[in-house]
Amino acid sequence: MHNASFWRRYFHSMFKPHLERTMQVLDQRLLPTFDGIESEATALQEKTYNDMMSMPFDPDVTDESMLAEAAFVAGYEHFTGMQAVRQSLINSFAPLLYHTWEQQLLAFHRKEVLHPREERDNQLLQVKVLQKRLNVDLHGILTHPTQ
Numbered sequence: 561m562h563n564a565s566f567w568r569r570y571f572h573s574m575f576k577p578h579l580e581r582t583m584q585v586l587d588q589r590l591l592p593t594f595d596g597i598e599s600e601a602t603a604l605q606e607k608t609y610n611d612m613m614s615m616p617f618d619p620d621v622t623d624e625s626m627l628a629e630a631a632f633v634a635g636y637e638h639f640t641g642m643q644a645v646r647q648s649l650i651n652s653f654a655p656l657l658y659h660t661w662e663q664q665l666l667a668f669h670r671k672e673v674l675h676p677r678e679e680r681d682n683q684l685l686q687v688k689v690l691q692k693r694l695n696v697d698l699h700g701i702l703t704h705p706t707q
Contacts, residue, residue: 563672567668567672568584570668571664575664575675578660578664579657579660579661582653582656582657582660583653583657586649586650586653591646591649591650594642594643594645594646597638597643597646598636598639598641600639600642601635601636601638601639601642602635604630604634604635604638605632605634605635605636608630608631608634608635609627609628609631609660611634612627612630612631613627659690663686665687665690666685666686666687666690668690669685669687669689669690669693670685673690673693
């Protein structure tokens with residue numbers, strides 16, 4: 561590698577901060593929007609109960625416990641639904657981070673490893689080609705040509 565010092569600094573000053581900012585957006589901007597879902601569910605449960613209690617009902621067919629249970633279910637479904645959306649958001653960041661990391665590696669690959677005049681084939685822009693050229697395990701363990 562011709563520019564090891566440059567790339568070390570570049571990875572540290574450009575690539576790493578981008579990944580950190582991405583995680584910061586998740587942690588500090590997106591996930592906090594879910595902090596109030598428990599109180600939302602409680603408020604929905606109370607509103608649902610009060611709305612049902614304000615409507616006329618036949619006490620021989622329906623009692624207050626049935627209305628309370630229906631209100632609880634409404635609040636519970638809201639809470640679990642929002643928890644599922646929160647988890648989906650977290651899960652969506654795994655492929656986002658991987659894609660970002662992969663694009664960063666391929667930028668390095670294109671600019672440092674490939675020979676720009678001789679190697680213009682887009683098929684070479686793959687992580688597995690970079691891995692083979694560098695002869696490394698991308699999880700940080702060096703491999704040996706004899707393995």
